[in-house]
Amino acid sequence: MKKLFTLAALALCALTINAQTTISFSEVKAGGSLNGQTITSTLDGFSLTVTDTKKKVSVDGNEARFGTAESNTLYEYRLKSGGKSSSANCMSIAVPSSGTLEICVRTGKNGETDRNLVLTQDGKELYNKVVQEADATSITLEDGNSSNVYPIVAVPVSKGTVDVAYPTNSLNFYAFTFTPTTTSISSTVQAKKTNNVADYNLAGQRVDKNYKGIVISDGKKVIRK
Structure with a gap:
C-alpha cells in the first residue's frame, strides 16, 4: 500500500x-x-x-x-x-x-x-x-x-x-x-523517484542509506562500502 x-x-x-x-x-x-x-x-x-x-x-x-x-x-x-x-x-x-x-x-x-x-x-x-x-x-x-x-x-x-x-x-x-519543458519535468520526477527507492539486505530486510555490505537497490545488487 x-x-x-x-x-x-x-x-x-x-x-x-x-x-x-x-x-x-x-x-x-x-x-x-x-x-x-x-x-x-x-x-x-x-x-x-x-x-x-x-x-x-x-x-x-x-x-x-x-x-x-x-x-x-x-x-x-x-x-x-x-x-x-x-x-x-x-x-x-x-x-x-x-x-x-x-x-x-x-x-x-x-x-x-x-x-x-x-x-x-x-x-x-x-x-x-x-x-x-x-x-x-x-x-x-x-x-x-x-x-x-x-x-x-x-x-x-x-x-x-x-x-x-x-x-x-x-x-x-x-x-x-x-x-x-518535458526534459525538466522528467528530471525532477526521476530525482524524486530515485530518492524514494528502498534498499534491502540479502535477508530481505529493509535497510537505510548508511548500511554497509551487499544491498538490493531498485532490483539490482550493489556493494556499499
Whole structure:
C-alpha cells in the first residue's frame, strides 16, 4: 500500500510540474507601489520582480484577449510600465527550469509602430521585436459582439533570470506564463523517484542509506562500502 501511495504522489507531482503557471493582475495598484516587489506564483521559483523608483509603473483595469482565434484568454487588468525601461523602471522574471516563457503584451495605441519588447538572459538576447496593435485578429464572440485577440510572445528560456526591457516607450503587460519543458519535468520526477527507492539486505530486510555490505537497490545488487 505504501508503494502505491508513493507512485500516486509521483504522478501528482508530474501533473503539477507539467501545468502552465501564469502571473497576472487582479487589482489596481498605484505608481510606485510595486517598486522592489516580487510577485510570486503557484510554481516555486517562477516570479516577477518590479523596479519602479520614479513611481511610473501601475496596474489598472483594462480588458484584452490574448492567444489565437480558436483559443484565447481574457485578462481584465494590465501592468503599465509608464515609460521606457531604465535602471529606475524595469522588470525581471525568475524561471525555475528550462521551458517556454509567454508574455501577453500590447501598446494600447494604434499609431505606435516602433515600441519594441526586448528579453535577455545571461547577456544573451532572446527576443527583440516591435509590438503592434495591428497584429491583433478580430473574432466574433458567442454573444455576437466582435473582439480583438492579440498574439502571445513566446520564447524558450533556461533556468535563471530573464530581464524585460522596453527601450523605446511604455508597454502594457497583461500576463506572464511559464511552461517547463518535458526534459525538466522528467528530471525532477526521476530525482524524486530515485530518492524514494528502498534498499534491502540479502535477508530481505529493509535497510537505510548508511548500511554497509551487499544491498538490493531498485532490483539490482550493489556493494556499499
